[in-house]
């Protein structure tokens with residue numbers, strides 16, 4: 001089985017080709033470069049490196065979000081299109097779970113984080129149990145303060161993973177004290193090989209045409225519209 | 237051409253997800269458009285984030301349908317043409333990345349097309365273009381007069397200095413409380429009306445081919461305001477008719493003057509506002525009198541579609557133009573010639 005994995009959900013880019021449990025090649029980068037400029041060229045390079053043709057792959061795994069709306073959509077669009085036109089199965093995996101996979105074997109809670117501006121984060125809470133990652137809470141969009149309060153109440157060590165952890169490190173240590181553990185830098189970038197690993201272990205095949213990102217937030221215009229609808233109803 | 241050439245076009249620059257196959261640059265083999273108007277109407281305009289969310293939902297289905305309707309496999313295609321800009325960047329990126337992934341998977345070349353070149357080439361799907369040619373582009377984002385001396389050669393001779401014609405239509409429609417997009421509603425009211433409010437025409441300098449519609453928009457707002465202050469009520473049909481007459485008069489006069497000055501053999505209109513019945517009738521009448529062939533595509537080819545992108549893309553492809561896997565969305569892309 002040959003797998004292609006793609007993660008463009010946030011600023012880091014990761015693409016991997018895995019064959020029968022071996023990483024043939026993987027590219028990881030974290031640069032402020034638009035994924036539309038980089039993603040397809042990197043995919044093309046990777047196929048050339050491993051001397052395979054697109055049609056040689058057997059399955060595709062993609063990071064489905066949450067994260068940057070545009071970033072997630074670039075990866076999802078590429079993955080959907082490849083899966084559909086090559087007639088291969090498509091697997092979507094949480095971008096946060098991919099980050100959590102960097103920290104398996106940690107004895108405690110694993111909290112992958114992606115900054116969502118204005119003191120908000122996308123985050124999940126995972127635990128490594130019986131050789132796999134179990135979600136303790138659903139991925140979501142949280143005020144960092146609220147998230148840290150909940151984590152502090154667990155009174156267990158929490159490993160924070162992700163490039164954006166540094167932005168909130170002080171607050172984490174203040175709230176969780178010695179229970180706040182910050183992942184070292186080699187564990188902070190999402191890896192497409194982990195994405196593929198999770199898809200193989202616990203992934204569910206998606207309906208390719210219907211597959212869409214997990215934004216974990218409704219669009220602002222839609223939120224405003226819903227609020228207006230409710231107001232109008234109350235006034236009636 | 238000894239062998240038939242099939243090009244897949246993809247367009248996602250605004251709120252339509254579209255794919256089409258065009259044969260030899262002028263024959264539509266399939267033309268699929270998934271519109272978001274239903275979903276966007278409640279916001280009174282196109283919300284970029286919502287547009288992007290819809291595109292990612294529709295894109296593979298729309299491409300699949302275009303190939304199925306054409307009864308072609310990817311291996312039957314010669315290239316993929318996709319709108320590179322201008323437009324909403326997040327929306328453009330869906331079409332572009334789908335096009336790149338599709339081209340890569342199937343070993344096809346890719347061509348990035350300017351949206352307005354697409355609108356112009358919509359005409360090539362109806363009858364062959366003859367040069368020199370004058371194109372009046374009137375859409376939600378553009379109002380331009382473009383001179384073409386041959387295929388793929390564009391010279392801008394006039395453009396709007398403020399609002400685009402379609403934008404003015406949509407803004408005035410909102411003032412009149414008409415649903416989005418307002419153009420067709422104003423058109424309908426204007427045609428039914430037996431009276432028209434007299435609004436100013438923005439001629440600008442006597443020899444200018446530029447346009448300006450923001451003053452007209454303000455005139456409409458002031459007119460409504462004045463009447464309402466006196467406790468009266470505006471008649472939307474009379475306002476629509478007056479507004480439309482002002483827009484149509486200016487567009488018609490400048491187009492016909494430019495056609496004469498540049499001695500063109502053909503005049504075409506393109507873009508969403510070219511669907512306007514009043515404008516079509518007025519341009520038809522003027523050029524019939526002057527004995528100049530004037531063409532405007534059917535309404536389905538005036539509004540955003542992918543057949544026009546495939547048609548323009550074919551001309552680019554034949555001229556040797558190729559895009560790369562690094563293609564990015566270009567929201568402010570300029571129309572440049574590919575054949576000079």
Ligand SMILES: Nc1ncnc2c1ncn2[C@@H]1O[C@H](COP(=O)(O)OP(=O)(O)O)[C@@H](O)[C@H]1O
Nearest residue numbers: 375376377402417419420423507508509511512
């Ligand atoms: N019959 C009509 N009369 C006037 N304007 C129209 C008519 N039909 C559509 N429009 C206008 O055309 C515009 C959309 O055209 P389109 O080519 O999609 O624009 P763009 O691609 O620049 O956004 C809208 O502003 C709409 O109101």
Ligand SMILES: [Mg+2]
Nearest residue numbers: 375508539540
């Ligand atoms: Mg358009």
